[in-house]
Amino acid sequence: QVRLVESGGRLVQAGDSLRLSCAASGRTFRDYVMGWFRQVPGTDREFVAALNWRSGGSAVYADKVKGRFTISRDNAEMTVSLQMNNLKAEDTAVYYCAIDLWTTVVKTTPDAYDYWGQGTQVTVSS
Secondary structure: OEEEEEEOOOEEEOOOOEEEEEEEEEOOOOOEEEEEEEEOOOOOOEEEEEEEOOOOOOEEEOOOOOOOEEEEEOOOOOEEEEEEOOOOHHHOEEEEEEEEEOOOOOOOOHHHOOEEOOOEEEEEEO
């Protein structure tokens, strides 16, 4: 079992920056991908960014956030952050952290991920 806990979501103004963090606990794994998704009520969960923990930590981003968001791994194992700059009203959503175990391939579909956090609300006021 792996438990994911997100933090950092809050209300901000358009143009502001915000940093989300996610820490995973439980078993440790050699290879895994940690990622961020977001969801607006009534819509599908949307891929935001993900990071291959090994292999140099290569990252993949959704087109909507490229150049504005940066995913990075923290010093602690199984801990990842999402730095969000120049936030827009359309970035408003519940942001979820997820982990895909036993893999080095970054996938962008929610059903590929094994465990999820409870979500943290990000609201961007225009």
